[in-house]
Amino acid sequence: MTTPNTPGGAAPSSMNLRGAVDLSTLKARAQSRETPGAGPGGPASAGGGSPFIVDVTEQVFPQLVQLSAQVPVIVAIGASWSEQSAQVLAVLEALAVEQAGRILLARVDFDGQPGVAQAFGAQGVPTVVGILKGQPVPLFEGVLAEPQVRSYLEELLKVAQANGVTGSLNNDAQGAGAQEPADQPLPPLHQEAFDAIEAGDYAAAAAAYRKALAEQPADQDAKAGLAQVELMERLRTADATAVRTAAAESPDSVEAQLAVADLDLSGGHVEDAFARLTGFIARSSGEDRETARVRLLELFDIVGPTDPRVNKARSALARALF
Template identity: 80%
Template sequence: MTIPNTPGGAAPSSMNLRGAVDLSALKARAQAQASSAPTAAQGAGGAASPGAGSAPAGGSPYIVDVTEQVFPQLVQLSAQVPVIVALGASWSDQSSQVLSALESIAVEQAGRVLLARVDFETQPGIAQAFQAQGVPTVVGILKGQPVPLFEGALPEAQIRTYVDELLKVAQANGVSGSLSDAPGAGPAAGEPAEEPLPPHHQEAFDAIEAGDYATAAAAYRKALAEQPADADAKAGLAQVQLMQRLQDADATSLRTAAADAPDSVEAQLAVADLDLSGGHVEDAFARLTTFIARSSGEDRETARVRLLELFDIVGPTDPRVNKARSALARALF
């Protein structure tokens, strides 16, 4: 099923978001947390700007302001509920009109969708990921995949049509959860209750929600010390370390540094992190395999180790990982 195009609201013909990051280690647990309390949505927004306050945008737990650093958390939540990404700008009256309509719809849906507001000017990485050429641009995310909706201003009635259609697509693809915490909400009759997280994993998840990535990393290391074969802890640690590295990063500066210093392992690793966090999985892998192929010694090994960490984040069964492993083998030998 496709989202219909309407005059004045044509969807982009293509996107540069080649399958956003699948947080394989945290995904299943995060879904359970997100569906049981709206604080999961607040966590996505709160972690966006550590120290700046975690209250959800617009006073609703179903509306969050998003930065590049926490974009992967939206991808994570999109396996549970549809995420509507609205790119706008404060100077744009059309953006204000569209956001007002979407905010009303998000509140009415009461947890069936999450509205992610993105500032087009201060978050260029997200705008670039969706190849947004102007504001407002509105895109859905389902199971980590972008669903183009519309560009420009539309009447509220048409916007509601797009959201209704997105919900139908979500339902057809098994994305039918809720972020609400209505009284009595819980597993349906006959469904097994979600098993509790192991203690160290719960500690890590709570720390991630609070934006305390150092504590989360320490918790995952404790889990690995006790169970070295814990694949979820290994992937979780790699993801948290990625969040730590990008927490205060400036996307433009990182890309400029990498372009100016193609032989700098630090610069190339930083942009690979940035690409992966924004959903450019294949770009991140290709950047590091190319660097490894032309490098030697300690730099080569450093890049190889980081690439393996990124493989853990995306997940060992992802076909992009299998393809990149083959490319890595060719680069090494």
């Protein structure tokens, strides 16, 4: 494998919790029982080292998703044969210890845990992704110097604070006796869809969302949910390398371009997905153009109507159409 290109400079000025596929697809594949050796607060620490650094398997992963509502989870995807992975991991481990429970560092073996790596759209190592409230937040790929890695981490902590993720893994005394506010129950059809997603039955989830839309056509959550589960179903058996190769070889194939746009969005490369489809729409016509336009609107629903990337892409779509 090759190491992905590394974006230079400091951390992006703003990160967004939306715009990447929900990790329910991986949660549904994981075993529901707790992993042996895991403590009551989360997965077991790796090798008896820092309690703020863990090794990840698909079985442990649901616990990390739950913990991401309490603290940011930093997922470092690397490989034992990669010197660059070791360099990045050493920096992240030092920062995790320094943060003393404000973050959890989750180490993923690219070769040993391909399902976890694929869930984040990792094309190479090292790849570093955050999780906040169950949503992936792409951070960086390749090797960065310690000040740049620290900058990404600080930015993620700011986003976490803005979204109420301000807990600590080192606050047993503080958390004792504290009671979490009860979640509001979902509408019945939304709960039915969520349960189906947890079971990996995306067709049933889509059917539930369609029922909800039939009852309330203005239900934006159902509309976004339907678009998302349809995307998850399309990606279930997708081979990233084959998809990207087909798109490169067939730039005028609507099916190939839709598939790679799905892949980009699932990995958090939102602007790339939008630009690919608006570019295709601009140079195509007829049924292919309409098919791409409809899919682009579905991707807008997944990312969210208030996201600035959606507003920018809507303007690009209007220029492409007119």
